[in-house]
Amino acid sequence: MSEHLLEVKNLHVSFRNVVGEVKAVRGVDFYLDRGETLGLVGESGCGKSVTVQTVMRLNPEPPAVIKQGSIVYDGVDLAKLDDKGMRKYRGKEFSMIFQDAMTSLNPTTRIGKQMKEMLRAHRDISDAEAKKIILRMLTMVGLPNPETIYSRFPHTLSGGQRQRVMIAMAMSCEPSILIADEPTTALDVTIQAQILEVMNKLKKEMNTSIIFITHNMGVVARMADRLAVMYAGQIIESGTAQDVFYRPKHPYTWGLLGSMPSLKGDVPERLMSIPGTPPDLFDPPRGCGFASRCEHCMNVCVNRVPPETEVAPGHRVRCWLLDPRCKTAVKPPIGRDSELIPGKEDA
Amino acid sequence: MTKYILKRLLISILTIWAVATVCFFLLRLLPGNPFILQNPLDMKNAEKMMAFYGLDKPLWEQYVSYLQSLLRLDFGYSLTHVGRSVNDVIVQYFPITAQLGIQALLLGMPIGMALGIVSAVRRGGAFDYGCQIGSVVSTSIPSFVLAAVMQLVFGVYLKWFPVSQWLSFRHTILPTIILSLGIIAGHCRSMRTLMLEVGRQDYLKTAKSKGISNVRIVVFHQIRNAILPMITGLGMEIASLLMGSYIIEKVFSIPGLGAYFVTSITGLDYTMTMGLVVFQAAIVVFANFVVDLLYGLIDPRVRIV
Numbered sequence: 244m245s246e247h248l249l250e251v252k253n254l255h256v257s258f259r260n261v262v263g264e265v266k267a268v269r270g271v272d273f274y275l276d277r278g279e280t281l282g283l284v285g286e287s288g289c290g291k292s293v294t295v296q297t298v299m300r301l302n303p304e305p306p307a308v309i310k311q312g313s314i315v316y317d318g319v320d321l322a323k324l325d326d327k328g329m330r331k332y333r334g335k336e337f338s339m340i341f342q343d344a345m346t347s348l349n350p351t352t353r354i355g356k357q358m359k360e361m362l363r364a365h366r367d368i369s370d371a372e373a374k375k376i377i378l379r380m381l382t383m384v385g386l387p388n389p390e391t392i393y394s395r396f397p398h399t400l401s402g403g404q405r406q407r408v409m410i411a412m413a414m415s416c417e418p419s420i421l422i423a424d425e426p427t428t429a430l431d432v433t434i435q436a437q438i439l440e441v442m443n444k445l446k447k448e449m450n451t452s453i454i455f456i457t458h459n460m461g462v463v464a465r466m467a468d469r470l471a472v473m474y475a476g477q478i479i480e481s482g483t484a485q486d487v488f489y490r491p492k493h494p495y496t497w498g499l500l501g502s503m504p505s506l507k508g509d510v511p512e513r514l515m516s517i518p519g520t521p522p523d524l525f526d527p528p529r530g531c532g533f534a535s536r537c538e539h540c541m542n543v544c545v546n547r548v549p550p551e552t553e554v555a556p557g558h559r560v561r562c563w564l565l566d567p568r569c570k571t572a573v574k575p576p577i578g579r580d581s582e583l584i585p586g587k588e589d590a
Numbered sequence: 591m592t593k594y595i596l597k598r599l600l601i602s603i604l605t606i607w608a609v610a611t612v613c614f615f616l617l618r619l620l621p622g623n624p625f626i627l628q629n630p631l632d633m634k635n636a637e638k639m640m641a642f643y644g645l646d647k648p649l650w651e652q653y654v655s656y657l658q659s660l661l662r663l664d665f666g667y668s669l670t671h672v673g674r675s676v677n678d679v680i681v682q683y684f685p686i687t688a689q690l691g692i693q694a695l696l697l698g699m700p701i702g703m704a705l706g707i708v709s710a711v712r713r714g715g716a717f718d719y720g721c722q723i724g725s726v727v728s729t730s731i732p733s734f735v736l737a738a739v740m741q742l743v744f745g746v747y748l749k750w751f752p753v754s755q756w757l758s759f760r761h762t763i764l765p766t767i768i769l770s771l772g773i774i775a776g777h778c779r780s781m782r783t784l785m786l787e788v789g790r791q792d793y794l795k796t797a798k799s800k801g802i803s804n805v806r807i808v809v810f811h812q813i814r815n816a817i818l819p820m821i822t823g824l825g826m827e828i829a830s831l832l833m834g835s836y837i838i839e840k841v842f843s844i845p846g847l848g849a850y851f852v853t854s855i856t857g858l859d860y861t862m863t864m865g866l867v868v869f870q871a872a873i874v875v876f877a878n879f880v881v882d883l884l885y886g887l888i889d890p891r892v893r894i895v
Contacts, residue, residue: 301798326804334801346792349811351818351889360810361800396890409796 247274248452249298249420254312254322256290256297259305265525267293269476269532270312275420280446280453282467282484284460284499288521290476291456295422297322298454299337300329316420335365338413342425344406348397355393358412365416380411383448384441403434407441414445421446422454427462439465460503464488469557472496475522475532482558492560495533531563539564598882602875609871610660610864614653617860624669624858643669645860656864665865670857676865679850684832684869686756687839687846691831693766698773703820705774706781710816711808713786721782725775737768737841754843765842769835773827777820784816791815818889825878832873 256268268290275281283291296302298314300321314321321332341347349357355377362373374393381389384407397405406426413421423442427435439462446453455466463470464484471481472495480493491497501515519536522528528535534544543563552565563569623645625636640646644655659666665676709718728736744764745753751764788794789812797811836848847866854862886892 299799301795330801330803332801333799337799339796339799341792341796343792347796349793349797349815350891351814352810360802360806364800364802398891412800 248277248316249275250313250315251294251298252313252315254294254297254314255310256293256302257308257310258302259308263525264308266310266527267476267524268297269524269527271473271476271478273471273478273481275452275454277419277452278446278450279468280455280466282463282470283454283456283473284458284463284470285473286458286499286521289473290524291473292424294473295339295424295454295456299333299339299422300324300326301333301339331365334361334418335416336418337420337422338416338418339422339424340406340409340413340426343429344402344409344426345429347409348405350397353394353396354400354408358408358415361412362415376415377411380415381408383414383445384408384411385437386411402430403438406430406434406438410438410441410445414449414451417449418451420452420454422456424456425458426455428457428459435462442466460500472499475527476524477532477561479533479562480558480560482555486555486558490555490558492554492558492565493533493562494537494539494564531561541569595883598879602879605875606868606871607657610657610868611653613864613867614656615649617858617863618649620858622858624860643667660868665868666861668854668859668862670854670859670862676862679862680847680865680869683845683847683850686844687848688832690762690765690769690835690838690844690846691828693762694769694773695828695831697766698770699777701770702774702777703781703817705778706783707785707808707813707816709778709782710785710789718782721778725778728771728775733768733772733835734837734841736771737765737838740764740768741841754841756842756844756846761842765838765844769831769838773831780820780823781816784819785812788812788816818885821881821885821888825881826874828881829870829874829877832877 251271251273254268254271255266257264257266271290271294273281273283283295285291293302293307297307297309298321309322312322316332316336321329324332348354355374358377358380359370359373362368362376366373368376377393378389381392386392386404386407392400392404392408397408400408409426421442426442427438430438442453443466445451453466455463457463467484469482470484470487471478472487472493473479474495480487480491480496487496488500491500495517498515498517502517503514517536522532522535528545529548530546531537531544531549534540537544541563543566547563549561549563549566551559551561553559554565623636623640625632625639637646644652656666663677665680668674668676668679671679705721709721712718741753741764744750752761755761793815794807794811797807836852838844839846839848850862851866853859854866
């Protein structure tokens with residue numbers, strides 16, 4: 244059907260509770276090709292983690308419910324599988340590393356045993372073979388003396404070492420997609436760089452695709468081929484990393500990029516910040532989710548959800564400013580080629 | 591490891607000594623003396639008896655000699671049960687009390703923990719609600735009411751079990767069940783809470799992301815970690831159960847230590863009270879000592895090498 248490795252279409256995920264439902268993901272489309280890294284960025288609570296955890300169906304269901312949409316991987320719609328059917332995808336085709344490496348490993352089980360458990364769940368191999376693979380993986384992620392690490396308990400390792408173990412474990416079944424949910428947020432900056440390097444190295448060696456979640460634009464710039472910016476449960480802008488970084492079209496993306504400190508000469512007095520808070524997804528706004536915080540907000544923004552506009556091949560933006568009927572010209576405060584928005588002002 | 595054990599042993603002995611000392615002086619602060627309580631008019635004999643047991647000597651002298659006999663593990667003679675040593679009483683009645691406590695724990699703990707685990711896994715289901723209600727009900731009904739009702743139903747009407755006494759294993763069943771109900775309720779509730787707590791941990795999500803079976807996730811990752819805090823409380827629990835339940839022993843006419851504990855205090859039986867208190871302290875200290883050693887085997891984070 245599709246030539247993409249993974250294609251998520253119109254995904255809606257809600258969390259049901261006693262009083263109603265929180266619409267955490269409200270119509271997300273994205274795809275991932277073999278060997279590429281997709282960066283998923285957005286602030287806390289925008290639904291990035293829920294989206295990727297839904298791909299692996301890790302959210303406890305209930306309370307999570309997939310309201311509609313499809314997650315097609317290898318011709319199979321994962322959204323329709325039951326837990327048992329999902330099991331052969333988890334770990335084998337998809338694997339995941341989490342934000343807090345300190346708490347992502349079982350504290351009472353030795354590293355080797357935790358890694359072996361996953362290998363042996365998916366591959367029919369002997370104990371000795373599994374150990375060989377694990378030792379090789381531990382070496383690949385740059386851990387010295389893997390033999391000792393193998394028989395150690397997580398609490399004897401540092402945060403960086405644990406994240407390396409997590410990566411080694413996640414990659415041990417040679418998955419086609421690695422989902423990294425803010426893998427470096429809890430680490431200090433020097434370790435961050437090393438971890439990113441390890442991920443990039445393994446990705447090349449194993450031809451794995453990565454979905455990289457972060458709210459750190461600097462990190463995503465190092466990692467991602469393509470970017471998707473999420474806000475209030477929707478992807479509001481997506482495109483190649485160049486497109487989004489240098490030719491951002493959505494006011495929220497401008498805010499996100501503007502709030503990133505730059506190491507280049509022209510340091511502004513203050514970093515830009517976006518006033519206000521994201522909408523309550525228990526009762527999401529009728530129109531654009533960003534409308535209440537957007538300085539270019541128009542009447543239509545409040546009342547109707549903006550359609551997706553393809554401004555360049557593969558560069559899609561959900562914003563009324565790009566509608567041909569929009570007469571306002573806005574100059575983006577950020578981006579390399581600061582061109583007027585919209586381009587078709589005279590239309 | 592040896593160093594740790596030696597250190598713990600030393601602390602244990604100091605703890606027992608402290609308990610003995612505090613208890614010794616507190617008891618002597620109580621007004622009256624044991625022999626006057628037995629026969630209030632006979633002052634002359636009471637004084638004789640005091641002299642006979644050495645209770646007329648200065649307090650510090652009594653204290654020193656008490657500690658000396660304690661070193662020989664001799665708790666002395668009872669002041670109210672003539673001709674019986676405290677050691678005799680403990681040797682004769684402690685096994686009964688301990689048997690009741692251990693049976694109740696062995697019955698209650700696995701059942702309680704299993705119920706807690708199933709409730710947590712099927713959270714929000716009918717089973718979960720049933721367990722919650724059951725544990726609240728069984729902890730709020732006083733054990734003597736429950737005991738009386740069960741004696742009536744199973745002993746008098748159905749005649750399945752003897753109503754009271756402690757003669758054969760059949761006699762132990764009813765009191766064991768009643769004593770274990772509280773244990774079941776407590777363990778069920780705390781195990782459920784701990785399971786849910788562990789269920790929210792990141793490593794459980796990691797486990798799920800590995801694609802292993804749910805049974806494996808629950809058994810190897812969730813239960814294993816949820817059980818750790820339960821073990822911490824086990825030392826105190828064992829200790830309190832070994833000393834039994836005075837109420838249940840009373841209701842079922844079980845000749846256990848409980849009755850001696852109560853009557854020795856009201857009767858100012860210094861040696862008996864002291865002996866039982868020191869004995870209980872030793873059990874508490876020892877049980878916690880063993881639990882701490884075991885804890886290291888189960889939780890690598892506190893393992894002492």
